[in-house]
Amino acid sequence: MRTASIPVEEKVQETEDLETIFHRMTEFMPQRVADAVRAASRRVPVAAHQDVIVEGETSDGLYIVLEGTFGIYRKGDGTASDHRVAEIGPGQPFGEMALLDGEPRSATVRAETAGAVLEIEPERILELADGEARLAEFKGALASFVTRRMRASTQEHVAALQRELDLRNEQQQFGKFFVYSLIMMSIGTLVNNVLARTIVNVDVYTEVFAWQYLAILMVPSLFVIRHMGISISALGLTTVGLKKSLIEGAIISVGLCIFAWGLAAVLKYFDALPGKPLPFNLLGTLSYFLHSALQEIIARGFLQSSFQRFLGDQGKWRSVLLASVLFGMFHLHFGIPAVLMTIGTGFIFGWIYIRHQNIAGVILIHYMMGVAAFNTGLI
CATH class of the missing domain: 2.60.120.10 (Jelly Rolls)
Incomplete structure (x- = not known):
């Protein structure tokens, strides 16, 4: 010294x-x-x-x-x-x-x-x-x-090295999710623009169109989910919270269906129904159940969870809003009322998913609401 x-x-x-x-x-x-x-x-x-x-x-x-x-x-x-x-x-x-x-x-x-x-x-x-x-x-x-x-x-x-590796991996994951979000928004904009300009003559109320549109959205979704290494349980497909999710989903489904039928009756009285009522069809409703499940896996299990993760959304409601708005825009071809209805119900779906981190109850509500909306002409 x-x-x-x-x-x-x-x-x-x-x-x-x-x-x-x-x-x-x-x-x-x-x-x-x-x-x-x-x-x-x-x-x-x-x-x-x-x-x-x-x-x-x-x-x-x-x-x-x-x-x-x-x-x-x-x-x-x-x-x-x-x-x-x-x-x-x-x-x-x-x-x-x-x-x-x-x-x-x-x-x-x-x-x-x-x-x-x-x-x-x-x-x-x-x-x-x-x-x-x-x-x-x-x-x-x-x-x-x-x-x-x-x-x-x-x-x-x-x-410290592990934290740095985790951070880099998180950045790569965010990059993939960001590109995915841009692709999804572009697909939604393109489809709605084509339909609005009647470039392709398609009846958007048919089951064929619903599956074709979902298939177009599912391809990039499944690709990114696979490359981000997201597990099935992370998408809400788990037995954890299953019973509570289903019970709560059933109760809310009944309430929303009653509301949908009441709203449709009022709109029909004033000749303001946005869609045309479709008759009940067992095969069609079973197909729609699978359709609803796939939609919710993407909207809540993937989109909402990813927004929450990358935004550090502790309160989780920003993630619910973003996922609901983004998914609502994919329904633009059904009209503005359908978009607003999708965003509104998206908050309910997001809330249920936050409570239980299980997609089952959310799928049940989506399915029941969709059946009620189509059968009453709300969509």
Whole structure:
């Protein structure tokens, strides 16, 4: 350590913090070694911007930060300038490697603020009775201490690398989802534009069109779900919360169906039904059940869950809104009332999905609402 500008030596201060530091450093040492370390220690005040050890110099003192903040600096390749590579504070040791292997200092440690260090000088241990034996024991115990610290540091480094890998993976996942969202919006816009301009003469109320349109939307959806590595259970297809989801879905379905029939009756009275009532057809309704299931797997299981994940949406309602609006736009060819109805019911579907993280009840409500809407002419 550079001593030219360091104040005169002071006695080790018996403070609680200092005792904690001594205990942590010597708890695995025999008492005789701990006593030797205490005898060879001194508290040294350090001025701001003062170098405690310098890269390349030969010295073997061990230091522990008592007060202040210290920076670790390394010289750049082929340059004389120092680069700050780390920061240490109270309770952290430095200089131990030179004590263990006798090599020159590998870095410069500089005080960033005024502070103090605990200096442990091997020469002082040698001056004690059986000094050589105690110093050898101290080095052995110190090597064990350094090994534990390096193991902890390695684990922290591995954890940091894992977090970085997770972040990169999350960024890649978001990129795929963003591109997917653009594709889906483009498909919806293209289909609705073609239908609005009557470029293709299609009856949008037929089962054939419903399946064709869904198939067009399902292809990119399934592709992205597969490449994002999303599991079946993450899409809400799980037994967890299944019973509660179905019970709640059944109760809400009855209420919404009664509302739909009442609304349709009012609109019919004023000759304002947006669609034409379709007769009940068992095969058709079974087909629509599968159709509803696939829609909800995409809308809630994939879209809503992905929005929640990538937006960090703790309240989850922003994700419900985005998924409902996006899915509502895919119904534009049925007219504005259908879009608004889809967005409105999307909030109910999203709420049920949030409560149970199970898609079953949501599918049931969607299916029952769709059957009621088609049979009454609301769609």
